[in-house]
Amino acid sequence: MEENERARPCVVAVDGPSGSGKSTVSRRLAVGLGARYLDTGAMYRAITWAVLRSGVDLADAGSVAKVAGEVELRVGTDPQGYGVSVDGVSVDAEIRGPQVTAAVSAVAAVPAVRALLVARQREMIANAGRIVVEGRDIGSVVAPEADLKVYLTASEAARAARRSAEDATDVAATAADLARRDRLDSTRRADPLTRAADAVELDTTGLGIDEVVARLRDLLTGRGVA
Numbered sequence: 001m002e003e004n005e006r007a008r009p010c011v012v013a014v015d016g017p018s019g020s021g022k023s024t025v026s027r028r029l030a031v032g033l034g035a036r037y038l039d040t041g042a043m044y045r046a047i048t049w050a051v052l053r054s055g056v057d058l059a060d061a062g063s064v065a066k067v068a069g070e071v072e073l074r075v076g077t078d079p080q081g082y083g084v085s086v087d088g089v090s091v092d093a094e095i096r097g098p099q100v101t102a103a104v105s106a107v108a109a110v111p112a113v114r115a116l117l118v119a120r121q122r123e124m125i126a127n128a129g130r131i132v133v134e135g136r137d138i139g140s141v142v143a144p145e146a147d148l149k150v151y152l153t154a155s156e157a158a159r160a161a162r163r164s165a166e167d168a169t170d171v172a173a174t175a176a177d178l179a180r181r182d183r184l185d186s187t188r189r190a191d192p193l194t195r196a197a198d199a200v201e202l203d204t205t206g207l208g209i210d211e212v213v214a215r216l217r218d219l220l221t222g223r224g225v226a
Contacts, residue, residue, distance in 0.1 A: 008130075008225060009129050009130060010033065010035065010129075010130045010131075010147050010220070010225045011125055011128075011130075011131055011133065011143050011145075011146040011147050011148075012026075012029065012033075012035075012131070012132040012133065012146060012147065012148045012150070012216070012220070013133055013134075013138035013139040013142070013143045013146035013148070013149045013150065013196075013199075014026045014029075014132060014133065014134040014135075014138065014150050014152060015134070015135060015136055015137065015138050015139050015140070015149070015150070015151050015152070015193070015195065015196070015199065016136075016150075016151055016152035016153060017136075017153070017159065017178070017181075017182050017185070017193065018159065018163060018178055018181055018182075019154060019158070019159025019160065019162045019163040019178055020152040020153055020154045020159060020204055021152055021154065021162070021204045021209065021212060022134045022152045023039060023041075023134060024209050025152065025204075025209060025212045025213055025216070026039075026079075026132045026133075026134040027079045027080075027132075028079075028209060028210075028213050029132050029213050029216055029217070030079035030131070030132040031079050031080060032213065032217065033130060033132065033220075034130065035079070035128075035129075035130035035131050035132055036077035036078070036079070036128040036129070036130065036131040036132070037077055037078070037079035037082060037131065037132050037133075037134075038075070038077055038121065038124055038125070038128075038131060038132070038133045038134070039075070039082065039134055039135075040117070040121055040133060040134065040135035040136075040138065040142065041104075041134070041135055041136070042075060042084050042095060043073065043075055043084075043117050043120070043121070044104055044107060044108040044113070044117065045084075045095035045096070045100050045101075045104050046071075046073055046075070046084050046085075046086050046091055046095050047067070047068045047071065047073065047107055047113060047117070048095070048100050048103050048104040048107040048108075049086060049091050049094055049095050049100050050067055050068070050071045050073075050086050050087075051064050051067045051068070051103070051107055052099060052100065052103060054067050058103055058106045058107065059106075061110045061111075061112070064107055064110050064112075064113060065110055065112035065113055065116075068107075068110075068112070068113045068116055068117075069112075069116060071086050071087055072085075072086070072087050072088065073085075073086055073120075074086075075124075077124065077128060077131065079132070101177070102177075105180075105181050105184035105185055105188075106184070108185070108188070109184065109188040109189075109190060110190075111189070111190040114190045114191050118137075118141060118142055118191070121133070121142050121143075122142060122143070125142070125143055133146075136185055136191075136193040137191040137192075137193065137194070139151070139195075139196035139198075139199045140191070140194055140195075140196040141191045144196070147220070147223055147225045148200070148216070148219055148220055148223060148225070149196045149198060149199035149200065150199060150200050150201075150202060150216060150219075151195040151196070151199040151200070151201045151202070152201075152202055152204050152212070153201060153202070153203050153204065153205075154203060154204045154205045155203075155205045156175060156178070156179070157175075158204075158205045159175075159178055160172075160174045160175035160178055163178065200219060202215060202216075
C-alpha cells in the first residue's frame with residue numbers, strides 16, 4: 001500500500017465487556033496500523049479516581065459531575081507509551097486498583113460525566129487522523145461513523161480467567177465482579193454497553209491476540225482502509 005493511502009484517516013471502534021481482550025487487541029492493532037490509540041475506559045477510571053479522592057458521595061450525581069468538570073484530565077494516545085494524569089499527577093497504576101474498579105461503573109453511569117467525556121473523546125478522535133478507540137459505547141455513541149466497528153466477546157469463564165491472571169485475584173471473585181459490572185454497564189440509562197447494529201461481533205474465547213488482530217486487519221483491508 002502506498003504511503004499516502006496508509007495516511008488516510010481511519011477510525012476503528014472496539015467495544016466489549018471487561019476481559020474480552022479489547023485493550024490488548026486495540027493497542028496491537030493501532031501499532032500495526034501506525035495509528036493512535038484511545039482507551040476511553042481509562043478516562044472514566046481517572047475521573048472515578050478523582051471523585052474518590054475528593055470524598056464526595058458516589059450517589060450524589062451533581063457532586064460527581066462537578067468533580068469531573070473541574071479536574072484537568074490528560075490521556076495519551078501513543079499505543080506504545082500512553083499515560084493518564086489528573087491535575088498533573090500520573091495515575092496509571094492507581095486507576096487500575098480495586099477501589100476504582102469497584103466504583104467506576106457508578107461514576108460512568110452519571111449522564112453529565114458521560115456527556116463531558118464523550119465530547120472530549122470525539123474531539124480527540126477528530127484530531128487523530130488514524131485511531132483505534134476502545135470502550136463500551138464507541139460504535140453506538142462516540143463514533144457511530146467509524147470505518148470499522150467491532151464488538152469483542154468471550155465466555156464468562158475465559159473473561160474471568162484472563163482478568164484474574166492480570167490482577168492476580170481469585171477467579172471466582174473476579175467472575176462475580178465481572179458479572180456485577182456487566183449488569184451495571186448494560187442497564188444504565190445513559191449510553192449502556194451494547195453492540196452497535198452494524199458492528200462485527202467476534203468471540204475471542206478460543207483465539208490468541210495475534211489471531212484477533214489479524215482478523216481485524218482483514219476486515220479493514222476489505223474496507224480499503226488497512
